[in-house]
Amino acid sequence: xxxxxxxxxxxxxxxxxxxxxxxxxxxxxxxxxxxxxxxxxxxxxxxxxxxxxxxxxxxxxxxxxxxxxxxxxxxxxxxxxxxxxxxxxxxxxxxxxxxxxxxxxxxxxxxx
Amino acid sequence: xxxxxxxxxxxxxxxxxxxxxxxxxxxxxxxxxxxxxxxxxxxxxxxxxxxxxxxxxxxxxxxxxxxxxxxxxxxxxxxxxxxxxxxxxxxxxxxxxxxxxxxxxxxxxxxxx
Numbered sequence: 417x418x419x420x421x422x423x424x425x426x427x428x429x430x431x432x433x434x435x436x437x438x439x440x441x442x443x444x445x446x447x448x449x450x451x452x453x454x455x456x457x458x459x460x461x462x463x464x465x466x467x468x469x470x471x472x473x474x475x476x477x478x479x480x481x482x483x484x485x486x487x488x489x490x491x492x493x494x495x496x497x498x499x500x501x502x503x504x505x506x507x508x509x510x511x512x513x514x515x516x517x518x519x520x521x522x523x524x525x526x527x528x
Numbered sequence: 529x530x531x532x533x534x535x536x537x538x539x540x541x542x543x544x545x546x547x548x549x550x551x552x553x554x555x556x557x558x559x560x561x562x563x564x565x566x567x568x569x570x571x572x573x574x575x576x577x578x579x580x581x582x583x584x585x586x587x588x589x590x591x592x593x594x595x596x597x598x599x600x601x602x603x604x605x606x607x608x609x610x611x612x613x614x615x616x617x618x619x620x621x622x623x624x625x626x627x628x629x630x631x632x633x634x635x636x637x638x639x640x641x
Contacts, residue, residue, distance in 0.1 A: 422571075448627050459633030460572075460617065467627055506571055510629070515560045515579055515621060517629050519571035 418443035422507045422520030429527055435480075435494040437523050439507030442488065447509040449490040450517065451482055454504040466490060502527045530555045530625075534618045534632035541608055541639050549603040549635045551592075551618035559620040561585075561594055561601040566615045566634070575603075575616070613639045 422439045429435060441447050451463040462475045464482035472482050479498050483491045490507060507520040535550040553559065560579045564572040576585030581596035590605045601618060618632040 450629070452631075460631040462628070462630075465627060473627075508572075508629075510621075510627075512626070516562055516574045516577055517619075517621075519564075519573070521571045522569075524569070 418509075418518065420507060420509055420518055420520045422523060424523060425521065426524045427526070429497050429525065431499055431527055432496045435492070435497050435501070435525070437492040437505055437507075437525075439490045439492075439520055440488055441490075441509045444488070444509070444511055446487060447511050449484060450508040450510070451490065451492050452506040452508065454506060454522075456503070460506070463492070497527045499527050501525065530559070530620065530622050530628075530630050532618050532620055532630050532632040534616075534635055536633070537615075537636040539635060539637050541637070543610055543639055543641050544607045545639075547603070547605040547608045547612075547637070549616055549618075549637070551601045551603065551632060553599050553601065553618075553620050553630075555599075555620055555622050555630075557623045558596065559622045561592070562619040562621070562629075563590070563592055563601070563603050564617040564619060564631075566617065568614075572617060608637070608639045610639045610641050613637055 419442045450465045452460045466484045505523045508517045510517040531554045562577045563575040565575045566572050576587045578585040578594035584593045592601050592603045615634045615636045617634045
């Protein structure tokens, strides 16, 4: 069966520090991968999605970037965090064989 | 563009009350529709789905019917429990851009004993 792992679960970082969040998927090949952000009390905002290695689509201009160095690995990064980057970050995957998206447990990022 | 609109919360109900959370969508063609549930501090879990018009998705007592004529996918449950307290998200996946999912803003449900 397929599983998705996302870490860390919580993170407190100072303003101006770098960020790296990692997501890996097991049990499937060539998945579509997604990063979403959920600000406090708000809905889901699609940040990036990827349909293959090295292929990244950005949905909104921001202080973040994403990379996909391997088929089932998706990384969210920032060189310098802002206070407004605080939120709950969710990784997800989908495939042509399944209509729905499957989500990781999320990372709670607090920028102080 | 494609989008999902769902009723704002929070929705507060007593245990065993009837639940409706409204969801309407805008999309080119006929999308797949989903309801996800999020418990505090966790990721989203698929609750139910429908992939074509008139389909009814159901799970754990929750139901939603894909209504093409009204572009709606309202979530219902006949008798809610305290354990149903969570945030519920309506979502769609379009057929012309199968790579993207669009989510509503979420509706928080509080069920009181």
